[in-house]
Amino acid sequence: NAGVTQTPKFQVLKTGQSMTLQCAQDMNHNSMYWYRQDPGMGLRLIYYSASEGTTDKGEVPNGYNVSRLNKREFSLRLESAAPSQTSVYFCASSPARQGRGYTFGSGTRLTVV
Amino acid sequence: DQQVKQNSPSLSVQEGRISILNCDYTNSMFDYFLWYKKYPAEGPTFLISISSIKDKNEDGRFTVFLNKSAKHLSLHIVPSQPGDSAVYFCAALDSGGGADGLTFGKGTHLIIQP
Numbered sequence: 001n002a003g004v005t006q007t008p009k010f011q012v013l014k015t016g017q018s019m020t021l022q023c024a025q026d027m028n029h030n031s032m033y034w035y036r037q038d039p040g041m042g043l044r045l046i047y048y049s050a051s052e053g054t055t056d057k058g059e060v061p062n063g064y065n066v067s068r069l070n071k072r073e074f075s076l077r078l079e080s081a082a083p084s085q086t087s088v089y090f091c092a093s094s095p096a097r098q099g100r101g102y103t104f105g106s107g108t109r110l111t112v113v
Numbered sequence: 114d115q116q117v118k119q120n121s122p123s124l125s126v127q128e129g130r131i132s133i134l135n136c137d138y139t140n141s142m143f144d145y146f147l148w149y150k151k152y153p154a155e156g157p158t159f160l161i162s163i164s165s166i167k168d169k170n171e172d173g174r175f176t177v178f179l180n181k182s183a184k185h186l187s188l189h190i191v192p193s194q195p196g197d198s199a200v201y202f203c204a205a206l207d208s209g210g211g212a213d214g215l216t217f218g219k220g221t222h223l224i225i226q227p
Contacts, residue, residue: 004156033214040122042202042219043157058214090156102149102215104156 003027006091006105013081013112021076021108023091031094032074033058033102034066036087043090049074081112116140117205119218127226132190134221136203139184143205147215148177148188151200160201161188190223198225 004025013019025032030051035043045058049068063085065077074093078085088109092102118137126132136146144165149157163170163177163186170177176189190197200222204215 035217040219042117042119043217045214045216048214092156101159101162102147102157104149104158106154106156 004091004093004103004105006089006108008108009106010109011111013078013110015082015112017081018077018079019081019110020078021089021091021110022073023075023105024073025091025093025103026072027093027095027103028071029093029095029103030071031096032068033092033094034064034074034076035090035092036060037090037107038087046076046089078110081110083112086110086112114139115219116143117203117216117218119201119203119221121221122219123222123224125224125226126193128195129192132188132193132197132223132225134188134190134201134203134223136186136188136218137184138186138205140205140207140216141184142207142209143216144208145206146177146179146186147204147206148175149202149204149217151202151220157202193223193225195225195227198223 007022033048034046044060047066049055052071067075088107091105094102147162148160150160151157161175179186200220202220203218
């Protein structure tokens with residue numbers, strides 16, 4: 001089925017380790033996003049990419065980097081993981097910059113110990 | 114400062130009755146509003162949206178009402194069904210703003226009682 005695919009689904013990291021969360025969409029959407037969801041906090045935007053080759057910071061970008069590798073793929077990197085980055089991460093895409101009709105992936109549950 | 118507020122963390126409704134989920138916002142530049150539904154261990158899925166030029170949008174059992182003067186919107190589900198049990202997120206967008214991305218509320222956990 002068409003949609004947004006995130007890998008991995010689960011990950012445990014030690015403090016200071018690095019990792020990259022992968023996201024790919026096959027809907028030919030221009031815009032892609034990374035959100036994190038924490039208990040009682042809703043979803044908060046980390047970074048977004050309005051089109052291939054462009055990325056911008058969202059509400060909570062500190063400690064993260066992103067790469068829009070091509071139109072399909074948008075990765076999120078944690079260079080030095082911290083316990084505060086324990087969260088569920090969602091990637092999303094939308095056809096237009098205005099963010100309407102987001103399609104979300106199923107999430108990556110990350111625990112930093 | 115929270116720009117989209119869902120003040121009820123949870124709501125319990127009897128099957129067959131109406132569920133009303135509320136959302137308030139503070140940013141007067143928001144001009145597009147959406148509701149997302151989320152089951153455990155899944156990503157949110159789009160439910161219904163409304164533009165600020167309208168005050169009501171209906172899609173089957175789901176209706177969203179927008180009161181711009183009060184900066185308030187609500188989602189009505191009627192009749193409520195067991196499969197409606199989920200977390201519902203209200204989201205808003207300033208389509209003319211420099212930044213992209215939706216601003217989400219904290220969510221309301223709807224529980225449909227049999």
